[in-house]
Amino acid sequence: MTEKPKRILVYLDGVETPLAVLEGSAGDFSLDTTGIPDGAHRLRFVTMTGDRVTGEREVAFTVRNGPGIAVAGLEDHDEVRGRLALKVGATDAAVGARLDIPSLELHRGLPFWMGGLALAVVILLAFILATEPLRFNAYQTQAAAVRSATVPAAPPKPADPPPPDPMRIALAPGSFLPVLDFDPAKADATHGGALYVQYCAGCHGDRGQGHAGQSATLGQQGIYPRLAGQPAAYAYRQLYSFAKGWRQNDVMQAMASRLGPRDWGDVAVYLEGLKGTPSLPAPPIRSDMRELAHAILILGRPERGVSRCDGCHGPDGIGVAPYFPALGGQDAHYFAAQMEAFRDGRRRNSMLRLMEPVAHGLTPREIEALSLYFQSQGSGSAD
């Protein structure tokens, strides 16, 4: 033990797991802010020699990947009277290290050379417009050739590469490092309950029981899963994923975006507290389907990449906090729809992407069997 190794640990917000560990007493480290919810955050740097903490520094910062909002004509703490004429700009360009408000103020005189530049742009545009039909024709010919060459249309490819999973925290410097900063102990279940009644209960039921059919408030036909009793961190992660588009669902994306991370946490903790909500009556399941589902539940289909369900979701799918949802008592239609969404990429947020090989490996009959089996595990089947 001659020289003890030095390292720097980097933490984001209150998350206990370091975001990065830098060897030595200096290093590069890149932070991708697109994986962090907009708002106030702080990075904490802890220097260590061996196992001894030698220093600590915190940097507070604000992430804003939404449009920057620049206001001209009014500054903090101005004294004002009468009617004000303000300029407001909400553009991506307004995002930066600092918002450059003067650049948005248009009352300044333009430099004389701007006239020449504008003329050049107009000439270029005219040229492009004049030659456009020619290039369009060439494209049409090419496209026709391609179409005739590939008569059986290729299956549609997934639109874009899936985003990195928010729980996959690679600690190498420069990697994508989103961390879900969620502390159930700091959440306010009462506030969450109020939000739930306001935003969620219309579709998911007054006690989180969910239902399949017509939504009470939106008048839409849909599948509204049971939310009652789901682990809070799981529910929080889903709201985060909806807002991010990692679960594609227009209504839920709008709902999650309307609320913020603090609200998600409040609602999530409220939902976990609804454990006692009885589940809805389950449809009947034939004994052969029950046996099929049970075999997959406890053994999976390893040869097709299907892990057994109870490895993560617990016996009979009771759910394992904090991250693995309860499947028992869940609506069968919802379960089947999620398998399809995992398969076709509309849902890309499963923990470590564990669900994708499973959804790809299951047959439609197996999915049906599992969906009925899990719903039959709720309290609704007892009566």
Place this chain on the structure above:
Amino acid sequence: MRLRIALQVLALSLVIASEAGHAQSPGQPDLHAIDQSWTAELNAPPPSGTIPFAPPPEVSIPDDAFGLMVKRGIAIFTDTPAQAKPYVANGLTCANCHLDRGRRAGSTPMWAAWVTYPRFRSKNDRVNTMAMRIQGCFRFSMNGTPPPDDSEIMAALQSYFFWLATGAPTGAKLEGAGFPTLAEPAEAPSIERGGGVFAANCAACHGADGQGRHAPGLQRYQFPPLWGANSYNWGAGMESIEVAARFIHANMPWGLKDALSLQQAWDVAMFLDSHERPQDPRFTGDLAETRARYHNSKWSLYGTKQNGVLLGDPANYPLAER
């Protein structure tokens, strides 16, 4: 049979040769010093001649006295601390390492093991029956005491393994036996990097503190503890960084094949082993001597100080009188 013995001797002499640098007396190496027997044992496959095999489905378990014993074996295998309580001193089940109830290829499946016993093992320098091998698991991996040869537990587990291997040729090397081999890492395994791999890929299930998780209301672990009082002891096969790296690379995270790179698997195995766990039951009373005898391998951290903890210090986990 002769060929097998010849191969064992060959493998053993290779191990001895590679150990010669560390051995105290080169002329007469102490067989106990060769804890790498795990490696030799799990590596064993001759490059060709493996036979594909799939265990029978559980619905075909016969509906008779033997079938009942097989089912009892499954119950013990999947809930060992409750079903074999007097012999288990931690929270692990057999199925924590032998995944999918001992059925999964590449995860030391029991159907492959059944047909390769009795065999010579350098770990205890003798020919072992399957019963002796199982007893070894109880002593090390379950940190417990071996069930008696004629106990129901031993009969049930062996009935289950025998049934899993239905139709497999005795003595055959079956495809998927043991853990797949893993090449040496490009860089020496790093505890620091391994900690990062752990946080990103393992902590979601095993917990940031590695102590595992329970399903609500259940005594049995849903995700097993990887170190500490409820995990395997310093004498278990999984304590070898190489064995752990091979298991992890082939099987973790759960159900994802090759999700971790070779280097990541080695790094995270090193990270696991940098934590304290129950004492090696072969502890001689002297840490340095125990390390020299049983842990004198390339990467082992037994007997070294990590994060302020002297790993294997008898003060941490004293051996209980049994």
